[in-house]
Amino acid sequence: ACGSGSSYENWAATDGAAGLINLDDVQAAFKDSKSATDFEDRVNQIYEGDGLVLIRASQNGENLTLEGWEDLDGDSEIDDASDDQLFSIVQDTNKEYDMRGYHGNGYYRSHYGAGDFLFTYMVISSLSPRGYYYSTPISRGSSIRNQRSRYRQSSAYNRQAQRNSNFNRKQSSFSGSRYQQSRSNVSSNRQTYQQTQKSSGSFKNSNAVSRPRAGSSFRSSSRSGARGAGGGMRVRTSHRN
Template structure:
């Protein structure tokens, strides 16, 4: 009798192991495309309050570029373009979706615009997934003055992130994402997105659906090529947006949810 029960126990254990195998495989296969596409970074969302602060506090365009790329959670580098028009000075931030280290309006996506008008007042607008955002403030811009003095080309003042700057920006961002400072930043980002979603309401939801053709193409390619599985986009602790535990800086792993409240964690995976 004892031998019989032992045999049954072995069979039951084996059966449980076989049944658990698909679950374990599912847990280790990484995020679904839908979960990845819903993350803030993959959607092109960025904390524009912090971008505005960076604009006001930066003492050079390279400092501003570096800070914007620390704030942003996406895979593409944010490139900066600034130029003087007949009536204003306009600065734009673009995510370099195609990875060709230059701004291409057909294959990259504009994230935000900051405009200094003739009366020196400023206006900031978000685009596409950030289209709900609009802010104004008064005079005072060291960064635009810096650009005017240091980036003169031909009859107008122009600055575009040089191709030679992209690799250093990537290196700086990679180091930053391995630091506790990034953990703090993504906590701030999560709070910002939740606050904006509550404040802007339907405008936030409408902007979230306003994906550019470039964004749609980028996401479609990530889906067909499977590159979304190794994406470093976005970080949310599975314990909430505060990132208090379980933080990881790895590139592959679990992505959960979206729209500012998602939980998505570097190389960690949701328990099966």
């Protein structure tokens, strides 16, 4: 956990607190996953925030849309009025895909060609005359949370955090000012969440990864943990489920 000595400013500077996610790895997970649960589990391994990432997928005519949201209010259910959208993937009528990030991830755009990716498996497994619809079941929340808790105690999470750090540096270099501007684009729902964390002191129990970030003056107070080209990085873990 962050501990009583950690400042709110240090917590707020982490990718997890800001709702930032490695969307290259999310895209790879979308291409590799064979079920909605596979994708949910993998995205929650990638993401460094304290809330779970929940997904919602729907069909509108021949278009399919998948959205990823951080569950800021912790009820294991997507609520547009209180949670924060991180990304979307849309399959168009040509069976090609457009992926985009939202808010702090708004700099990210990706287009890729047709393939037997996650939508194919999801639709086949749940055909309906009304079209396809899926949303992470509330009952899945505890399972995802427990799986993520175990993962964050492993060396694999250190490696994932390093991949996320490398992704940030690459995006800072490629996207330039658009990347920097997007990082400060915080949704009203996340602003409310951050203020609640600050006023309650809950940020001190965060699982956030603390490290120097591209374009940020923030530095971790820790000298231990994984290190990469960007400097020191510390994975903060919690034993809460």
